[in-house]
Amino acid sequence: MSLSPSTRLGPYEILSRLGAGGMGEVYRARDTRLGRDVAIKILPGDLSGDPSRRARFEQEARAVAALNHPNILGLYDIGGQDGTDYMVTEFVAGETLAALMERGPIATRKLLDIAVEIADGMAAAHAARITHRDLKPLNIMIDRDGRVKILDFGLAKQAPPASADADETMTAAQTQPGMIMGTVNYMSPEQVRGQPADHRSDQFSFGLILYEMAGGRKPFDRPDTIQTMSAILTDDPPPIERVIPAPLRWAIDRCLAKDATGRYESSRDLFHELRSLRDHLSETSTTTQAAAPTVAVAPTAVARRPIPWTLAAAFALGVLATFAALWLMAGPEIPDQSAYRFVPLSFAPGGQSDLVWSPDSKAVAYAAREASGPWQVFLRYLDSPTPIQLTHTAESSSPVSWSPDGKRIFLRVDRKPRAIWSVATVGGEPEMAAALPEGLVTGALSPDHKVGAALRRGGDGIYTVWHGSVPSGPFQRYSPDPFATRAFYNYPGLAFSPDGTQILLLLNGAQDREEAWLLPYPPNPSHPPRLVLQGLPSYEGTPDFSWMPDSRHVVVAIKTSREAATQLWMADTRSQERHALTSGTTTSISPVVSPDGRRIAFTELTRIFDVLSVDLATAAVHPLVLTERDESMPAWASKKPALAFVTDRNGPQELWLHVDGSPDRPLVTARDFPPDTTQWFMGPALSPEADRVVYTRVETQGGGAHLWISALAGGAPVPLTNDSVSTEYPGSWSPDGNWFAYLSMRNDHWSLMKAKASGQAVPIAVKADADRTNDAVPCWSLAGDWIVYGENLYSPDGATVKSLGSHKSAAYVFAPDGKRVYGMRADGDKELLFSVDIATGQEKIVGDAGKNFRPASNLNPAIRFSMAPDGKSFVYSAPRSSSNLWILEGFGGKAGFFARLGLR
Secondary structure, three states: OOOOOOOEEOOEEEEEEEEEEOOEEEEEEEEOOOOEEEEEEEEOHHHHOOHHHHHHHHHHHHHHHOOOOOOEOOEEEEEEEOOEEEEEEEOOOEEEHHHHHOOOOOOHHHHHHHHHHHHHHHHHHHHOOOOOOOOOHHHEEEEOOOOEEEOOOOOOOOOOOOOOOOOOEEOOOOOOOOOOOEEHHHOOHHHHOOOOOOHHHHHHHHHHHHHHHHHOOOOOOOOOHHHHHHHHHHOOOOOOOOEEEHHHHHHHHHHOOOOHHHOOOOHHHHHHHHHHHHHOHHHOOEEEOOOOOOOOOOOOOOOOOOOHHHHHHHHHHHHHHHHHHHHHHHOOOEEOHHHOEEEEEEOOOOOEEEEEEOOOOOEEEEEEOOOOOOOEEEEEEOOOOOOEEOOOOOOOEEEEEEOOOOOEEEEEEOOOOOEEEEEEOOOOOOEEEEEOOOOEEEEEEOOOOOEEEEEEEOOOOOEEEEEEEOOOOOOEEOOOOOOOEOOOEEEEEEEEOOOOOEEEEEEEOOOOOEEEEEEEOOOOOOOOOEEEOOOOOOEOEOOOEEEOOOOOEEEEEEOOOOOOOOEEEEEEOOOOOEEEOOOOOOEEEEEEEOOOOOEEEEEEEEEEEEEEEEEOOOOOEEEEEOOOOOEEEEEEOOOOOOEEEEEOOOOOOEEEEEOOOOOOEEEEOHHHOOOOOEEEEEEEEEOOOOOEEEEEEEEOOOOOEEEEEEEOOOOOOEEOEOOOOOEEEEEEEOOOOOEEEEEEEEOOEEEEEEEEOOOOEOOEEEEOOOOOOOOEOOEEOOOOOOEEEOOEEEOOOOOOEEEOOOOOOOOEEEOOOOOEEEEEEEEOOEEEEEEEEOOOOOEEEEEEOOHHHOOOOOOOOOEOOEEOOOOOEEEEEEEEEEEEEEEEEOOOEEOOHHHHOOOO
């Protein structure tokens, strides 16, 4: 089956044919919703009837869906139309590694750049227990920016058996012992023997690729398939006849060990070894396996003294070695922490935030407040000991930027219409400066304030960057926009560079990972946006950042591990290098660099979550689980006095159990899963009898989130559903313990789902396309007749929907009799506890819990109100926090040897 241009598969319009194989065809297509090019692989109707081929197609979709890594081809969608199954992946514009190698051996530096990215992607797949089994140059793409993408997971191409070309893929109907799978020239010995292949088999294939990149030929290439397979089993690869670093030769030799036990125990170790070699290539002595020519010496020859050119060469080599050592010792500029000076700026008891520098770097404006009341804007000159309060608004106000002439400050004010306001630096009533567009997420102004950029949602539901003159406009969509997305996680960041020629966008969108996009400005189709600062950690959401005056470096707030506190880092948008500016156990966020580049203002944040219990009769709140670490996302079992919650008291997040009168103990930890694969746990929910717990586990690679179920008696965790594509968020048990209701997101659409609590169950939609209205999770009534989510009640079969009205509660929980729901909402400095009668919709205020006990969660959506078994109270989590402003001075690096000479 072939598809002609303009053919539609769902929202995808076919543009051209890219290739074909035994499993079907691959096309370039246009996603008409997001306006981006994609690749579509189809399984035609005549093949979908073959169970083995359909299984292989589905296997590939599952494998790719389980991975989210910058060096692995991303899966966007799967679907079917008129008997044709298809999967949609990112489109990679570039060339295959095979095409690159046709031009001969690859230079060592480039070879290592490519090898490190292949190894990184391969290690990510192996960490997820996925073995590629067909790793070869044709399955590796190199895009126009030089990034490597591994393709074709789980899909083998069927080829004629005996006369098959050695570069074609041989396959069998199933992956059974004794069946040969893979591409002959890149098979491991165990694949040739038809034995099961694990991650070490991929290492052998990778070693063959490394050998070919270095030597310019295949190590076991023979005239026919049988001879090639025999050579893989018995022959040693010929020596590589070019000079390569000895550690690279050793890595290739280890990968090509005939016995799998002689290869790397972990592909992550292989990745680290290659990365270290690449990063220290200039320090590595090179060697060659080529035989050195021997010189025959006549018996009468007389030994001679070194001639002058030999001495000169030796001297020159010594000088070069000395300068090389100086260069290595010099390295990049690093911070001299002995020169640091931390200056306290603002410590108001109610907190402070949103600092902006004056154009001359002599003053700052920021938002602060006393213990209660709205946030106000303050101005502080650095040579003055006290700040000046600029605003006295009834609503909270916070600064956005200074005017270029330094005479006014632009503000956000929590009033309608939604707009940017301004106030003079001498104070006064804010004046409206410009209305804000609908769907705005975040915005930025150019240094001269003549151009604005905004990340906002368009009429087509797509979030992307718009730009135009301010304040009059018009605004137009930035193009091209490969970062466009229908949904995003965390809070994106957007800022013009100081020279106004670039925009940096940080967001976690459709790729489900933190990405930094550098957008040339004005837009230039010949220089499209490019990814920078690759590999940004996402342990604390999308990082805050601020440009340095050179329009090249940025200061970024990064949390590098689950246990570490967020710190300030200096990052280079060109070389991708970064180094830490600060360290310690306190959290440093929201860096703002002064225009002269001499100071960095930042927020020191302390935020600890506690498990609280609120009395339903009086609204009185008391702590239930209280430590100096995060204790959050609690949930009672409905029939037993047992409470599950998330804690980081041991460092990484873990699920623990609380029972009155007994010490708290762990329920589920990262040790229950493969090493280095778990990033977070979210929203544990105990079954009514407290014998099982369902929770969301967020994976380290790409942040995929899925529901798991564990027995409190022990045993291996099991996925709750068989849905490996959707993102699954926390939920609630049915009162009989047979079902679980939860939130699911797929293709940027949220749905209220349910599944049997048996493990690997088929999910059933209660309400498809249910809007995510807040950060709450669904709650199932103890009577079993309703599931509350948002401001609506849903019958478990999805047939009936009943509105509660608009009470704007952070979450809801059912009373034990099922006739009322309880909620909490902010009202100024109050946090009101109220109930709503389900039959009449009538609201009743119970009391004020106080703003210090406002419900929140350190991960979302995960806010839950969980009724205690006695029906007299419910639990939730709330933060204790403080935020103070500091200024860091003296953070310039120690200049290296060449920097002092003015050569770097």
